[in-house]
Amino acid sequence: MQIITGTRQFKIEEPTVVTIGKFDGRHKGHQKLLCEMLSQKRRKNLATAVFTFDMAPMGVVKDQPVTVITTNRERRCKLEQMGIDYMVEYPFDKSVAHMSAEDFVRDVLVGQMSAKSVTVGTDCSFGYRGAGDAKLLCELGPKYGFEAVVIEKEQDGYRDISSTYVREQLDLGHIEKANGLLGEPYTILGTVVHGRHMGGRILGFPTVNILPPPEKHLPPFGVYVSQVKIDGRLYDGVTNIGRKPTVEGENPVGVETFLFDMEEDLYGRDIEVQLCHFERPERKFGSLDELRAQIERDKESAAAYLKNMR
Numbered sequence: 389m390q391i392i393t394g395t396r397q398f399k400i401e402e403p404t405v406v407t408i409g410k411f412d413g414r415h416k417g418h419q420k421l422l423c424e425m426l427s428q429k430r431r432k433n434l435a436t437a438v439f440t441f442d443m444a445p446m447g448v449v450k451d452q453p454v455t456v457i458t459t460n461r462e463r464r465c466k467l468e469q470m471g472i473d474y475m476v477e478y479p480f481d482k483s484v485a486h487m488s489a490e491d492f493v494r495d496v497l498v499g500q501m502s503a504k505s506v507t508v509g510t511d512c513s514f515g516y517r518g519a520g521d522a523k524l525l526c527e528l529g530p531k532y533g534f535e536a537v538v539i540e541k542e543q544d545g546y547r548d549i550s551s552t553y554v555r556e557q558l559d560l561g562h563i564e565k566a567n568g569l570l571g572e573p574y575t576i577l578g579t580v581v582h583g584r585h586m587g588g589r590i591l592g593f594p595t596v597n598i599l600p601p602p603e604k605h606l607p608p609f610g611v612y613v614s615q616v617k618i619d620g621r622l623y624d625g626v627t628n629i630g631r632k633p634t635v636e637g638e639n640p641v642g643v644e645t646f647l648f649d650m651e652e653d654l655y656g657r658d659i660e661v662q663l664c665h666f667e668r669p670e671r672k673f674g675s676l677d678e679l680r681a682q683i684e685r686d687k688e689s690a691a692a693y694l695k696n697m698r
Contacts, residue, residue, distance in 0.1 A: 389468040393442060393477035398500055400474055404437040405429060405505040406497055408514055411440055412551040413457035414466045416571040417509065417542040422470055424539055425507050429473075437474035437501050438467055455605035457554055462577045476501065489515025489524055498532045507537040511548075544569060558607045561666040566607075573615070573662035574607070576600055576643050580654045595644045596654050598661065606641070613665040613690040616645055618657065624648040626683075626690040627661055630670035646687065665693050 392398045405428045411418050425436045442460065458466065460477060467475055478484070478496070492515050497503045506525050514520040525536040541548040549569050557566040558574065567573050578598030596616075600606060609630030615622045627645040643661055667686055673679040 389472055391475050400502050402435050403504040404502050405434040405507055406437045406501050406503040407507050408439045411463055413554050413570055415549050415554055415569050417549045419571055420542045421539050428505055435473040438472055439476045441480040442477040443480055456603055457605050459604055486516050489520025493528050503534045505535045509539055561608045563663050563666050576661045580657050595646050598643045609670040611667040611686050612663045613693045615662045617660040623650045624694050626686050
């Protein structure tokens with residue numbers, strides 16, 4: 389996949405089927421739309437191109453931090469795994485926010501991305517104050533030489549599947565429900581860093597640590613049953629997300645995982661932590677001995693859950 393990022397000066401030379409959106413989480417609704425694009429690629433001999441922004445637009449418009457289910461790095465990996473050909477991470481600022489909807493279609497989608505098909509959901513919006521929508525794309529298609537394809541929303545019962553819905557379930561610790569909406573496990577991608585070596589040297593449970601970026605939308609701090617993908621292989625684990633309140637000192641928010649049947653040195657390696665089930669909230673224990681005993685119970689509970697999951 390060719391990633392175009394950090395610039396507004398680009399040109400895709402081959403005809404494309406384009407979609408636009410944040411693709412935060414790449415949930416089942418996103419997957420439905422992306423699969424339609426891949427189908428058009430085969431039927432119409434078009435390259436697939438995803439247009440998104442390099443940051444959450446509302447963070448710029450409201451001038452405040454916004455968290456995302458899927459970081460830019462994670463989104464790139466997921467779209468590449470699907471076989472998307474181009475991904476444009478367009479730099480977003482207030483001047484872009486004021487671009488009119490028709491200017492965006494004419495200059496960016498058609499002019500720069502060579503769109504012959506623009507495939508969107510029924511709720512798409514673009515341009516200044518979200519004035520552009522699916523209806524406008526259908527109107528502008530004949531004028532600018534592309535076909536507008538509008539895909540109905542994927543639903544869970546009577547509710548549309550959306551990033552907001554996924555975020556709600558994550559905030560409640562309903563990991564299984566969130567994973568069902570995503571169509572895959574909620575994941576945290578990161579590079580293994582050195583921690584304080586408390587797990588192996590003091591507690592007797594060697595762990596791997598990653599530090600999620602501040603924009604990553606995390607579920608409640610606590611202990612989770614997990615699986616960790618390393619070089620394409622899954623390993624069972626128990627993951628703590630939080631600040632390790634039992635350990636003295638100022639601890640950054642981290643994702644610390646004990647891996648079953650894995651003793652390899654992973655420092656500097658990229659891993660993908662996949663959450664399966666919320667076990668318990670993070671809490672401060674009276675001593676390291678109490679923490680050690682609880683970790684042993686967490687391991688046993690996680691092993692039982694993972695066995696039943698298979």
